[in-house]
Amino acid sequence: MKYRTKEALVGYLFATPIILTVLIFTIYPIIAAFYYSLTDYQPLEARKFTYTFDPYDALELHTGVLKEEAKDYTVDELKEYFDPVTFVELDVGVKLSEEEKKIVKDYFDSLNLLNDFKEGKLPKQIKISDFMKKYMKGHSERFTKYVPRFVGLQNFKEMFKDMYFYTSFWNALLYSIIVVPIQTLLAIILAVAANSKIRGVNFFKSVFFLPAITSSAALSMIFWLIYSKPGVLNKILLALFGRLGFQPVDYLNEPKVALFAIMAMNIWSTAGYFMVTFLAGLQDIPSSIYEAARIDGATGTQIFWKITIPLLRPQIVFVSIMGTIGCMQVFDQIYFLIRNLRNITISYYIYKNAFEYGKMGYASALAVVLFAVILALSLIQRKVIKEEY
Structure with a gap:
């Protein structure tokens, strides 16, 4: 070799x-x-064949014949009280489609089951998949393992008729439009401040970066205490403007301001994280460029906008793309703090469909659309914001 x-x-x-x-x-x-995204996949249905049940209880309930009395009946007599489709759907607990009902009606081994019931040969507990495998006469494939039904583009068609899809998508887009530019500019300003040669600069670097290493759940609870009606923010505003008629606002339950309150929290908590990226970029800029600008009479503002910002373009592209991805996917703060559907974002709506409404197929379609939008926005940003000056 x-x-x-x-x-x-x-x-x-x-x-x-x-x-x-x-x-x-x-x-x-x-x-x-x-x-x-192309199926009607439902998480609760996916586990339906893994549950166990007592076949004696199910048959007693269905036929009205007790286990102890079954031996006194013939199989033909028991069959008069037995309907396989109703038994499987209502007593065993397997939801059937119209096609599956026909299969059960044609191939379910009722005689064998009733004979086992009469002779007491049934187990006390049995898994639904094992039960269907035993009594479906070789047609048990569809009743032992859940296979979601293929629906093609139906989920996507349904999405564009869904009011909450538009609401949640617009909220995520608005969130990104406002948060990304502000947090990027703030991160640059923090990086410039942290790059200054002043006493205690390392302390300020740590303070700026602290929110980035703090648990999102902990930050959410802190801001809940700040934003609640009897919270810190309202107490400060009452002390300052109470005489002018200011009334406490429930920031997180007021639809007109709830999302903007979360935006302010996100800007504060992420600017320090992106500051590190810009700080690294600043340290790569030769000091001779700044010295030459000062000799030519450039002011601090001119140096910032004409030298610092252009030379930080690669970092700005990276931060804007990562910020957009994070904002379009924002979930945790919405989950912890928002209680009304008018302020939810697309990621939270995906979660609700998947784990609360049991519509995993529809949630997957929403996720695919979110993926496509984020990819498109990232490509547009790379095209619009050139990395080279």
């Missing part, structure tokens, strides 16, 4: 854990989301 081949094999061997991790936790979920 050649040296380069051996080297490649060893490299791939060492990289195998991370490659598998990316495939399992990144690539597969993306492919699955695209697939499920």
